[in-house]
Amino acid sequence: MKAIVTGGAGFIGSHIAERLLEEGYSVSIIDNLSTGDKNNIKDIKNKVKFIKGNSSEINKLGKADIVFHAGIYSSTPIYRKDNTLVGKAISEFIAILNYCVKNKCKLVFASSSSIYNGYPPPHNEDVIPKVKDFYTEARYPMERLADLFQQMYGLEYCGLRYFSVYGEREESKKTFANMVSQIIWKGLLDKEVMIYGDGEQRRDLVNVSDVVSANLIASKSKENGIFNVGTGVSYSFNEIIKKVGYAMGKSIKTKNIDNPLKNYVDIVQADTQKSREKLGFSARISADEGIRTALEYYKKLKKVPDIF
Template sequence: MLDKLQNKTVLVTGGAGFIGSNLCETLLSNNIKTICLDNFATGKKENIQPFLKDKNFKLVEGDIRNLEDCHTACNNVDYVLHQAALGSVPRSIKDPITTNDVNVSGFLNMLVAARDANVERFVYAASSSTYGDHEALPKVEDTIGKPLSPYAITKYVNELYADIFNKSYGLNTIGLRYFNVFGRRQDPDGAYAAVIPLFVKQFINHESPMINGDGSFSRDFTYIDNVVQMNMLAITTTNKKALNTVYNVAYGDRTTLLELTELLKKHLSDFDDTIKNVSIKHRENRVGDIPHSLASVDKAKKLLNYNPKFNINDGIKEAVVWYWKNL
């Protein structure tokens, strides 16, 4: 699949982050020239430390809010995998201005820089939050509701800008609506840590995880390897009908938060049997959270030949091994 990228250069923005570093790792393991742009606001230098000695790897320390940094990073680049963003619904509610600056102004800077550099394709991280208050399941790409948070607005604006840049300037884009991605290198620390690494760390420390609500809310949890597969398909596809649109990136199944905690207990107990006795606590639902999320991945399967290999159980099993070794 990645043969066509030989002698090409791929820029990964946010390449020191959770998803970005996994993309860099895959590209480098296939001997592909890789540039990482990161300001280390949320990315971690240890995520890319192993790559620094690779002759195919180049680090550009810069901020997507600075157009000059974007132009520098895009110089002589063939493909862009744009992952740089300020995630988290709660963070966007607390600080909508910074979220907008990074996710909208920064995104626009990257589009301009990619256009000016005559980049062949611009693949970007979109979000399942774009579905907003649309209640029907599964989520199908063509039908969305009203956004429920500043973060969701910014990610929808990304899709609108990408569409306009294709129509106005001929820049080929693909948006990937991520659904609750988890796996190796996802940070368990900080006020806005994602639920799976946070719960894993708490279980390892024999602390009771705190579930928002009664635990019946469900998500289409998506293992990182499925996400990497979709990104690679998006930059290598030769199907012109697959370009200039958006895709759900998920497994296509949903798991409640209570079911998730039981899975985590099950696989963590392989390392520490006492974890199965750790209790669960509950608190009020969080503002901006949707009750249920489930993706249809039919479009990605049809147009990109997407074939997710990891269901929630297999993904959790892999992730837990990584966390046990690295926490």
């Protein structure tokens, strides 16, 4: 089986590529290295085909059996800085959809729990998104288009709404990295973590290893549609800081500042019923275990990002 991973030099994509190799797939990666880094795939560089390019150039990789699409600009501030990226993300996605129809391959793509902004938890796949950000405006049409291609051309697809993904190998994302990584980095550097507001905003932390499992399960499923990839439990930033501090055996320094961001996401917490019952996916790694593993990884780096 040949798999393509767009964004395969990024945080989640590189973990997907690694697992696919372990499962015996032949793997090709296309990544424009905007937030990714070839360092993320240094251990597998001789086993994968890599092309530097935009996801829309997927045809350059030849025919595949399955596409994992993670190669889209991955963070809210990126779209706020350049909102024309919304159109780019959608048109690149249409190129991926056309590729999958032409080559009769299944598509598993990254969507986001930010789509739930403005709704109280637990967040269920059936709600109609309110669209509170440019980032979300890029994601929701992707989901609708995948459904349209399913109706028109029989595309097989799963769109996965990732919750707050954390884990090893997130250093190339720098300021766009998950709060867990940022807190660990600050702790290792013995610097203050900056918190927007009172720290009571909550995130459903899902470990990258569970996210990879969700991708693999979705790729083999007969189901089409949109599925949450979260744990169903959320923690406040204050709680996450305590957990990281406990794992490090020290108290993490913090500084609370006024939240400068409009339409900020206050809480995300997955309703896990649909993905559990239809896909057979359940996250397995607890926040405490995942934080310990991530900490061990970051402790071994020569240098962690010194952001802000």
